[in-house]
Amino acid sequence: MVMTWQKTLPGLGTGAVRLAKRITALSEGKLEVLPYGGGELVPPLEIFDAVSQGTAEMGHSSPYYWLNKHTASAFFCAVPGGLTAQEQNAWVYFAGGQQLWDKLYAPFGLRAFPAGNTGAQMGGWFNREIKTVDDLKGLKMRIPGLAGEVLNLLGGSSQTISPQELFTSMQSGVIDALEWVGPWNDLALGFHKVSKYYYGPGFHEAGPMLELMVNKAAFEQLSPELQRIIKVACAAENDLMAAEYYANNVRAMQVLRNDHSTDVRSFPPEVLKSFFKVSEEVVANVGSKDALAKEIYESYAGFRKASMAMTPVMELGFLQARNQNRSDA
Numbered sequence: 336m337v338m339t340w341q342k343t344l345p346g347l348g349t350g351a352v353r354l355a356k357r358i359t360a361l362s363e364g365k366l367e368v369l370p371y372g373g374g375e376l377v378p379p380l381e382i383f384d385a386v387s388q389g390t391a392e393m394g395h396s397s398p399y400y401w402l403n404k405h406t407a408s409a410f411f412c413a414v415p416g417g418l419t420a421q422e423q424n425a426w427v428y429f430a431g432g433q434q435l436w437d438k439l440y441a442p443f444g445l446r447a448f449p450a451g452n453t454g455a456q457m458g459g460w461f462n463r464e465i466k467t468v469d470d471l472k473g474l475k476m477r478i479p480g481l482a483g484e485v486l487n488l489l490g491g492s493s494q495t496i497s498p499q500e501l502f503t504s505m506q507s508g509v510i511d512a513l514e515w516v517g518p519w520n521d522l523a524l525g526f527h528k529v530s531k532y533y534y535g536p537g538f539h540e541a542g543p544m545l546e547l548m549v550n551k552a553a554f555e556q557l558s559p560e561l562q563r564i565i566k567v568a569c570a571a572e573n574d575l576m577a578a579e580y581y582a583n584n585v586r587a588m589q590v591l592r593n594d595h596s597t598d599v600r601s602f603p604p605e606v607l608k609s610f611f612k613v614s615e616e617v618v619a620n621v622g623s624k625d626a627l628a629k630e631i632y633e634s635y636a637g638f639r640k641a642s643m644a645m646t647p648v649m650e651l652g653f654l655q656a657r658n659q660n661r662s663d664a
């Protein structure tokens with residue numbers, strides 16, 4: 336199993352290693368999965384090809400790294416203004432998403448299963464105060480993929496910088512802002528030491544789903560029992576990683592606020608409005624690339640719309656009411 340992450344990266348890497356160990360344990364060693372961190376066997380962003388070609392049988396990554404293979408891959412991870420982790424799970428497991436994912440990956444000789452989630456991410460670290468959309472003009476920000484397109488359309492300048500160079504790029508002023516993940520991962524990398532503001536929410540990644548890719552031919556050679564073990568282990572890790580992120584984000588946000596006096600802010604409503612408006616355009620454009628992209632986009636957007644009609648009287652209504660009526664404020 337090759338991975339995009341280092342094996343020791345909390346959450347993404349450690350979750351992938353836990354998944355490999357669980358498959359090995361559940362199969363009582365009949366299927367021994369050996370994890371290789373990013374760069375150990377193949378470079379982090381070449382694992383799609385490695386698993387597709389059978390150089391490795393499995394890979395753990397984020398589907399939105401494969402926009403260059405098919406732009407619709409983003410729908411199986413996260414798109415700006417898209418689904419929360421709970422919604423993404425619902426769509427993939429029970430509302431047609433998995434079938435479309437299988438259809439998308441079949442020409443590449445791949446199967447993929449949900450295998451982790453970071454949950455809602457933060458908007459990112461800024462050394463410029465964001466009061467209006469004009470403050471995004473000329474903003475040099477590390478924010479990759481479709482979210483980068485959104486920033487560029489609003490006058491910013493998205494940058495692609497490797498995780499190892501993020502801290503020094505921010506410190507030296509090469510960039511004005513960056514997004515990475517959320518409190519847990521961000522605190523560990525020390526971004527609070529080189530940034531003035533920590534803005535949320537992450538309009539671009541409300542619940543990115545991670546994947547376990549399996550070489551299709553290799554998967555089909557396995558017994559039904561071993562195939563089932565892979566699926567069950569993935570489903571378990573999909574839940575565990577999300578829970579681990581949530582628990583650690585809560586803890587790390589307290590540390591940032593209480594121990595480091597981090598200035599945690601919400602983007603102004605006007606700025607969020609622009610982020611979401613432009614996100615709609617960027618995502619609709621992804622959904623118009625070809626017939627399959629259209630089919631995936633329509634399924635995804637249809638589910639999102641139906642969920643938005645429900646959440647005011649369910650999760651959203653509850654969370655708003657709970658915060659408004661808290662007794663410990």
Ligand code: CA
Nearest residue numbers: 456514515516
């Ligand atoms: Ca991110």
